[in-house]
Amino acid sequence: MSSTLSTPRVAWLALPGAGYLALAFALPLAVLLATSFQDADGRFGVQGYAAFFSDVYNAQVVWNTLKIAAVVTLICLVIGYPVAFAMARASLPVQGLMFLTLILPLSVGVIVKSFAWTILLRSNGLVNQLLLGAGLVDEPVKLLFNERGLIVAAVHVFLPFMVLPIFTVARQIDSRLAEAAATLGAHPLHTLARVTWPLSLPGVVTGCAFVFSMAVSMYVIPALLIGDRYQTLPALMARAYLFMRDRQAGSTLAVVLLAIAVLIVVGSTWLTRRLQARTQNAGDAT
Amino acid sequence: MKNAFSPSRIAGSLLLAATAVFMLAPLVVVVLVSFSSSSVFNLPSGNWSWRWYEAMLRKDGLGATLTLSVMVASAATIAALVLGTLCAIAIEQGRFAGREALLAFLVSPLLMPGLVIGVALLQALRALGITDVFWALLVGHIVITLPYVTRTVHASLALFDMRLIEAAQTLGLSRRQALLQVMVPALAPAFLTSGLFAFLASMDNYPISIFLTDARSKTLPIEILHYLEESPDPTIAAISACLILLAVVVLFIAERLVGMRRLAQF
Numbered sequence: 001m002s003s004t005l006s007t008p009r010v011a012w013l014a015l016p017g018a019g020y021l022a023l024a025f026a027l028p029l030a031v032l033l034a035t036s037f038q039d040a041d042g043r044f045g046v047q048g049y050a051a052f053f054s055d056v057y058n059a060q061v062v063w064n065t066l067k068i069a070a071v072v073t074l075i076c077l078v079i080g081y082p083v084a085f086a087m088a089r090a091s092l093p094v095q096g097l098m099f100l101t102l103i104l105p106l107s108v109g110v111i112v113k114s115f116a117w118t119i120l121l122r123s124n125g126l127v128n129q130l131l132l133g134a135g136l137v138d139e140p141v142k143l144l145f146n147e148r149g150l151i152v153a154a155v156h157v158f159l160p161f162m163v164l165p166i167f168t169v170a171r172q173i174d175s176r177l178a179e180a181a182a183t184l185g186a187h188p189l190h191t192l193a194r195v196t197w198p199l200s201l202p203g204v205v206t207g208c209a210f211v212f213s214m215a216v217s218m219y220v221i222p223a224l225l226i227g228d229r230y231q232t233l234p235a236l237m238a239r240a241y242l243f244m245r246d247r248q249a250g251s252t253l254a255v256v257l258l259a260i261a262v263l264i265v266v267g268s269t270w271l272t273r274r275l276q277a278r279t280q281n282a283g284d285a286t
Numbered sequence: 287m288k289n290a291f292s293p294s295r296i297a298g299s300l301l302l303a304a305t306a307v308f309m310l311a312p313l314v315v316v317v318l319v320s321f322s323s324s325s326v327f328n329l330p331s332g333n334w335s336w337r338w339y340e341a342m343l344r345k346d347g348l349g350a351t352l353t354l355s356v357m358v359a360s361a362a363t364i365a366a367l368v369l370g371t372l373c374a375i376a377i378e379q380g381r382f383a384g385r386e387a388l389l390a391f392l393v394s395p396l397l398m399p400g401l402v403i404g405v406a407l408l409q410a411l412r413a414l415g416i417t418d419v420f421w422a423l424l425v426g427h428i429v430i431t432l433p434y435v436t437r438t439v440h441a442s443l444a445l446f447d448m449r450l451i452e453a454a455q456t457l458g459l460s461r462r463q464a465l466l467q468v469m470v471p472a473l474a475p476a477f478l479t480s481g482l483f484a485f486l487a488s489m490d491n492y493p494i495s496i497f498l499t500d501a502r503s504k505t506l507p508i509e510i511l512h513y514l515e516e517s518p519d520p521t522i523a524a525i526s527a528c529l530i531l532l533a534v535v536v537l538f539i540a541e542r543l544v545g546m547r548r549l550a551q552f
Contacts, residue, residue, distance in 0.1 A: 010375065010379045011381070012376070013372040013375050013376035013380075014372065014380070017369035017370060017372055017373035017392060017436065020369060021392060021395070024426075025394075025395055027410065028406035028409060028410035029402070029403070029406045031406065031409060032402070032405065032406040082298075083302065085298075086299075086302050089298060090299075090302065097306070098302055098305070098306065100537070101305070101310055103537060104313070104533060104534065104537055105309050105312075105313060107486050107533040107537055109489070109507060111492060111507050112313075112526040112529050112530065113313075115316070115522060115523075115526055116313060116315055116316045119315055120311070122327065125327075126315060156312065216399070217399030217401060217493075219493055220492050220511070224511070234401050237402075238401055238496070241408075241497070242496070242497075247409075254402045257399050258402050261398050261399055265394070
């Protein structure tokens with residue numbers, strides 16, 4: 001592409017923004033990393049991490065955090081995948097309406113949404129009234145102050161981040177491919193496994209990476225839906241800093257959380273690149 | 287073409303309808319509860335009332351909190367628009383190695399845990415001796431709003447045909463006029479949507495702000511969570527209903543000017 005702006009000087013326009021992020025984002029994170037290797041007397045070492053990982057309770061918290069994030073991601077995928085495809089095949093007015101129902105909650109704050117679920121999930125709340133009314137249960141189900149409610153609220157908050165990337169891919173998949181497979185006698189499940197699913201993988205990877213990384217670091221949703229007793233990695237970290245004033249423990253926890261986030265980003269980027277390369281190779285072969 | 291009433295289409299429609307209900311029900315319930323007359327979280331059964339909105343207006347400190355939140359969000363959005371647009375132009379138009387990597391770096395705050403960024407900033411600002419809540423919040427909120435602008439404006443620039451600028455110059459406009467009259471209007475939707483989303487993200491931010499505020503100056507999300515712990519009554523539903531209204535207004539403006547599809551670019 002030719003351009004009138006394209007001079008070597010244009011690159012310098014990125015300097016204020018990139019410099020700002022380097023100073024206000026990257027540098028503080030680097031200092032945090034250094035702090036986690038420093039004990040109260042200023043000596044360097046891995047004692048913080050040794051203490052952290054030798055504590056069975058901490059290991060349990062890390063495991064719980066990863067488990068709940070995985071469950072939320074899986075449920076978002078199981079619901080979001082068919083929803084994205086149904087959206088891609090729907091008429092334009094219906095698509096517009098569905099965008100609205102996904103983006104409006106996305107623009108409403110996470111605190112408001114979590115608060116809304118605390119109202120809905122009460123033992124005398126709307127959800128229980130509906131369950132009782134439909135005769136599905138005999139007595140109110142306990143949905144608040146436990147993991148069930150947390151999962152419902154988290155799925156609600158993160159579902160748009162799963163549906164939208166998959167929708168972007170689903171829209172580009174030619175529906176005639178599936179029809180062609182059907183014409184050739186393929187079973188719908190076979191078509192899904194061999195044609196549709198592989199083609200939609202880039203969207204699935206992006207969606208899962210978004211949802212998992214946000215679910216690992218969620219703080220407000222568990223705090224409101226379950227309360228302080230429920231310990232996740234973010235809650236433990238916030239407590240170490242805000243109440244215990246333990247800088248080393250806090251920064252160790254922060255670095256563990258950061259490492260998980262970086263792993264997800266690097267892993268999903270690598271996976272997306274590989275998938276794209278494979279699709280391109282397949283395209284070249286035909 | 288497949289039959290419109292085939293089983294798969296009906297199943298698809300039902301699925302979409304159920305999803306719409308699931309996504310919107312919580313917001314509708316909050317708005318309804320805010321108009322109830324009872325002091326527990328009940329849906330109004332015939333008795334509609336404005337009492338929780340009146341209670342909201344009487345609440346101490348809410349005005350100062352709202353002012354702080356709006357000021358930080360506005361300042362952060364303006365700073366992000368300026369810095370982010372410059373970055374987007376540099377990456378799209380510059381000829382230098384590592385442009386992809388630079389874009390990834392500029393968007394990366396969105397993917398890092400907010401609490402971790404908050405803790406890191408807290409340490410850094412303490413080391414620098416910055417204790418003023420407004421400035422501390424502004425520093426943190428620019429970090430999280432900048433990626434929205436960079437990403438959206440960059441995507442929009444990538445679609446913009448720079449030959450239009452040359453064409454305008456051929457037709458007699460100066461380069462400066464051509465940029466202002468051709469490129470700026472073409473990018474206006476991107477400025478608007480990313481600006482609106484940056485503003486909402488800043489207004490809603492809890493994980494970074496919790497580390498940068500103090501007992502005297504709080505932002506809206508922190509104050510709401512504080513109310514919830516202290517005295518949970520439908521006043522919070524009224525405040526929440528106002529925030530939902532804000533989101534609806536913002537979306538309405540964006541939809542009018544850009545269209546719903548452009549809002550959902552991932």
